[in-house]
Amino acid sequence: MDLVTPGFGLVFWTTITFLILLFLLGKFAWKPIIGAVNARNKSIEDALRLAETTKEEMKQLQADNEKIIAEARRERDALLKEAREMKDQIVAQAKKEAGEESQKILQAAKQSIENEKKNAIQELKTQVAEISIEIAEKILAKELENKKASEDIISNSLDKLKLN
Amino acid sequence: MAYNTIKRSFFTLGIVLLFSLFSIASEQEHAQANKKVEKGEVDVNKAIFDHIGDNHDWHLWDITHADGTIHPVTIPLPIILINTKPFSITTFMSSEFHHGHSPVTRGKYTYVMHEQKIYYANPDGSLQYDEKGSIISAKPIDISITKNVSTLFLAALLMILIFTSCAKAYTRRPGIAPKGLQGFMEPIILFVKDDIVIPNIGDKKHAKFLPYLLTVFFFIWILNMIGLIPFFPGSANVTGNIAVTFVLALFTLIITNVNGNKDYWKHIFAMPGLPLWLLPIMIVVELIGVIAKPFALMIRLFANITAGHIVVLSLVSLIFVFQTLAIAPVSVAFVLFMDVLELFVAALQAYIFTMLSALFIGLAVQEHHH
Numbered sequence: 001m002d003l004v005t006p007g008f009g010l011v012f013w014t015t016i017t018f019l020i021l022l023f024l025l026g027k028f029a030w031k032p033i034i035g036a037v038n039a040r041n042k043s044i045e046d047a048l049r050l051a052e053t054t055k056e057e058m059k060q061l062q063a064d065n066e067k068i069i070a071e072a073r074r075e076r077d078a079l080l081k082e083a084r085e086m087k088d089q090i091v092a093q094a095k096k097e098a099g100e101e102s103q104k105i106l107q108a109a110k111q112s113i114e115n116e117k118k119n120a121i122q123e124l125k126t127q128v129a130e131i132s133i134e135i136a137e138k139i140l141a142k143e144l145e146n147k148k149a150s151e152d153i154i155s156n157s158l159d160k161l162k163l164n
Numbered sequence: 165m166a167y168n169t170i171k172r173s174f175f176t177l178g179i180v181l182l183f184s185l186f187s188i189a190s191e192q193e194h195a196q197a198n199k200k201v202e203k204g205e206v207d208v209n210k211a212i213f214d215h216i217g218d219n220h221d222w223h224l225w226d227i228t229h230a231d232g233t234i235h236p237v238t239i240p241l242p243i244i245l246i247n248t249k250p251f252s253i254t255t256f257m258s259s260e261f262h263h264g265h266s267p268v269t270r271g272k273y274t275y276v277m278h279e280q281k282i283y284y285a286n287p288d289g290s291l292q293y294d295e296k297g298s299i300i301s302a303k304p305i306d307i308s309i310t311k312n313v314s315t316l317f318l319a320a321l322l323m324i325l326i327f328t329s330c331a332k333a334y335t336r337r338p339g340i341a342p343k344g345l346q347g348f349m350e351p352i353i354l355f356v357k358d359d360i361v362i363p364n365i366g367d368k369k370h371a372k373f374l375p376y377l378l379t380v381f382f383f384i385w386i387l388n389m390i391g392l393i394p395f396f397p398g399s400a401n402v403t404g405n406i407a408v409t410f411v412l413a414l415f416t417l418i419i420t421n422v423n424g425n426k427d428y429w430k431h432i433f434a435m436p437g438l439p440l441w442l443l444p445i446m447i448v449v450e451l452i453g454v455i456a457k458p459f460a461l462m463i464r465l466f467a468n469i470t471a472g473h474i475v476v477l478s479l480v481s482l483i484f485v486f487q488t489l490a491i492a493p494v495s496v497a498f499v500l501f502m503d504v505l506e507l508f509v510a511a512l513q514a515y516i517f518t519m520l521s522a523l524f525i526g527l528a529v530q531e532h533h534h
Contacts, residue, residue: 002217003216003217003406004466006406006407006410007218008407009244009305009306009307009308009313009407010312010313010405010407012307013307013313014316014407014408014412017320018379018411021323021379022376022379024324024328025323025324025375025378026379028327028328029324029330030375030378032331032334032335033327033350034371034374036334037334037350037353039338040338040339043339
């Protein structure tokens with residue numbers, strides 16, 4: 001029967017000990033421990049959420065980047081195309097101008113050649129006239145001396161004269 | 165899912181063990197009670213009950229003197245006695261009783277210790293008996309620091325050291341994964357919080373009761389395990405003492421009823437949906453239920469731990485019953501088995517006490533949705 005009868009002394013000391021223990025542990029152990037664990041849980045949760053949003057942002061950023069790159073590429077292509085067109089235009093223009101210039105030069109050259117030719121012919125004509133006159137003079141002189149001789153002279157002179 | 169199954173099977177196993185321990189213990193008691201002690205034999209029954217009861221000395225070992233007398237070596241503990249007429253407090257060391265062999269006189273009173281109980285003695289140091297031979301001498305109020313009380317203090321000190329050092333570890337290394345003692349304790353603390361307290365009381369209201377339930381869990385567990393150590397400073401059967409389990413169950417009773425909400429009291433005094441003529445009966449039944457729940461807590465813990473101690477002591481006592489050392493290997497093997505089992509029971513009983521306390525509190529504070 002002793003075994004199942006609570007002794008007053010032990011009830012007294014258990015109550016006091018347990019209450020003090022409850023107070024001390026509650027204040028200096030459970031509160032800081034549970035607080036720290038909860039804070040840690042919260043910080044882990046926050047970190048995970050932050051990682052998630054960062055990932056989302058990164059994805060967004062990447063998409064933006066791609067868009068920007070595509071834009072840049074398109075712009076570059078446009079620029080290149082424009083440059084090529086301009087070059088072609090310039091080249092064409094230059095060609096055209098060069099052609100015209102050469103045509104002009106050629107024209108001038110032809111003109112001058114023609115002039116020279118005309119001059120030469122003119123000179124020749126004059127010379128021929130002079131020579132003819134000289135010959136005629138001689139023939140006339142010879143004719144006067146010798147008919148035959150004058151004929152020779154004429155033919156000789158004519159042989160000598162070679163028209164070039 | 166799998167976790168719940170494990171929990172349930174643990175619980176079932178616990179109940180099975182509980183019943184088996186009861187039956188073993190009672191058989192042993194019967195066996196011992198029916199045995200007549202002859203001269204020269206060890207009184208096993210008395211030895212066991214001395215061990216599981218409380219003591220005013222802390223027994224270390226016995227020495228046998230040259231003349232054959234056996235003298236126990238003990239650590240004396242303080243005796244604190246309260247005299248009521250007139251009020252006075254008397255203190256002295258338990259060694260002055262010389263293990264109950266000599267009376268101690270303080271002021272106008274003479275005290276005698278008989279079987280660990282302290283009585284007022286006649287001036288000549290004798291006790292008064294009635295005709296049947298039971299003691300009728302008056303007793304002072306005894307609040308001595310007994311073996312159980314000092315173990316209680318030891319456990320409390322141990323807990324304060326362990327858990328304040330854990331708490332310090334959290335402030336020293338905030339937000340970092342726990343390690344060492346802190347790493348060992350944190351999963352247990354979180355197990356109590358997340359698997360015992362929150363499922364029974366609910367996430368919203370658990371914080372208020374968590375300190376009590378954590379304290380009670382570790383208090384019971386540590387005391388159970390200290391009780392399993394067979395030598396100083398262990399061996400005290402603290403959680404197997406009805407006074408201790410009574411106080412713990414009383415705390416649960418008080419906390420449950422102080423925090424009981426309107427629904428809780430309505431269910432006791434005006435159970436909804438019940439014919440009016442049944443109410444008087446139901447009120448009585450419910451009030452019995454209020455007491456019976458913590459009463460079961462008290463008895464369960466007390467009986468389990470005491471039974472465990474009795475079984476271990478009985479197995480050791482086989483050596484003295486058979487009076488041969490040849491039985492010792494059998495005793496040792498069985499004691500080893502029992503100790504391992506008791507190690508499990510120590511945690512299991514702490515778990516059950518905490519879980520049921522949380523359940524009772526949870527029932528008292530839960531919101532009903534009719």
